[in-house]
Amino acid sequence: MRSTFGGLEISKRSLFAQQAALSTTGHNIANANTRGYTRQVVNLVASRPIEVPGLMRSNVPGQMGQGVEFDYIKRIREGFLDHQYYNENKNLGAWTQRKDTLEKLEAIFNEPSDTGVRQVIEGFWNAWQVLSKEPENLTARAALKENALAMTDAFNHTSKQLNDLGTDLTENMNVKVTEINSYTEQIARLNNEIFRVEGLGNDANDLRDQRDLIIDDLSKIINITVHESSSGYEVSMGNMGLVNGIRVTGTVTADSLKDLRTSGDLNSGELYGMLVSRDDYLESYKFQLNAMVKSLVDGEVTVTLPKGTVIPKGTVLDNQTYNGSIEDRTVTDEKGLTVKVKGINGLHQLGYTLDNPAQSGIPFFTLAEGATEFNAASIRVNPDIVNKVANIAASSRVELGTDGKEHVIKGNNAIALALAGYRDKKFDFDPASNGTPLLTYGTFDEFFRAVVGQLGVQAQEATRQSTNQQVLVDQVEARRQSVSGVSLDEEMANMIKYQHAYNAAARAMTTFDEMLDKIINSMGVVGR
16 A cells, blocks of 8 residues: 555655755865865665565555665775876885985086086196196195195085985985884774774765875885775785784884885885985995095006106105115106006105105195095095195105205105196096996096986986876876866756755655645545
């Protein structure tokens, strides 16, 4: 039998269904600009008819419909696009960090420019050239001292900037590690809440949006794989599990990063980009700079001492010790004496200062206090030269004075000229034969150009890769938004549609009410 009040029930169900649809539309509109929000729709279905096939039923033909209901409110989201986004986002994170580090390295080296390291090295060689023209000139010696100080300061400052950049990268990596562990805890907690809510038959749409947003952010930091099971998301990084349902199964630590990279579990994302930047790029350029400084100070180089050079007493050259009188220590060969010396310090110690009786040269560069080897951070101009420019050795000749002692020939410029020619000498930048320097054999200018050239190419490649990757990420995100994003035009059209349906249902209820009023209050009153 049909219910007398069935029409009211149908209208009521319609009102409730259209009201739910209107509320959902309002929710979409309110979150049109909410990051990570996925638009929701109400699934409207016809209510179960009043009668179903059976032995006991009325004789009314057909089945009488009972209006509309909504069985769930679902998100419009495509999992395939999500996984595409994760894969592209991790590469964007890695290249962005590498690009950022290489741009900072370019700023540190500041080449080519008139204010970079190359310029102060050039000034140092030029100062030796000027001194070779006026070896007795104290002003030229003071200028050489200042240029030497400028060069060592440039090396020290560049080394400090590289170390500071390494410290910054390490601190940023620690921050990212903390973020990863925080995200995995949040995902596990949301898995639990979603399981609890949906276990009661409800739709945890907003909680799912929160979880997906966290996954988006996590996918930029590290390479992740996401699977959805009955207990929630399972998140892993390579072979390392991070989250399984309501449990956090793996924790990333700063100490484990190198091992994770070596094993291949960590192979992309911002954290990987920082690791590559610090352990590959930064360490490489620190090594190149230190190799150049070490070769400059005490790298083995072949020089030819001109005829007439008087080698200081006690000097050992090519396993030969020079002692005795001036004549015994004087180079007499017309072609000069070709020997191997240890960098600037080695050649400088073969000369003589302006002091009399003659004093052999001292090391031009010394180590910072506590340092054990020359590098960009430890190189210093010898304090004895800083305090007294007469200690700069420019002459290679001495003569016997009236007092029976050796006196320097101050007008001689052989050592200064030889040191000025170091700019064109070829040095071995790889004495240990480990193949790490960019240029194993060449001049200082060639070596530095090779370093700057590689940096420029690497920065250009990182910029290209990050730009291309950004295009891919934007493309996938645009496709995701076309599916999951809120269109205000569409929502306004839906709002009008649901509003009219709601008004029609209300009008139908009024009509049924009037009919029932006639039956209840106006029928059966004849003859009263």
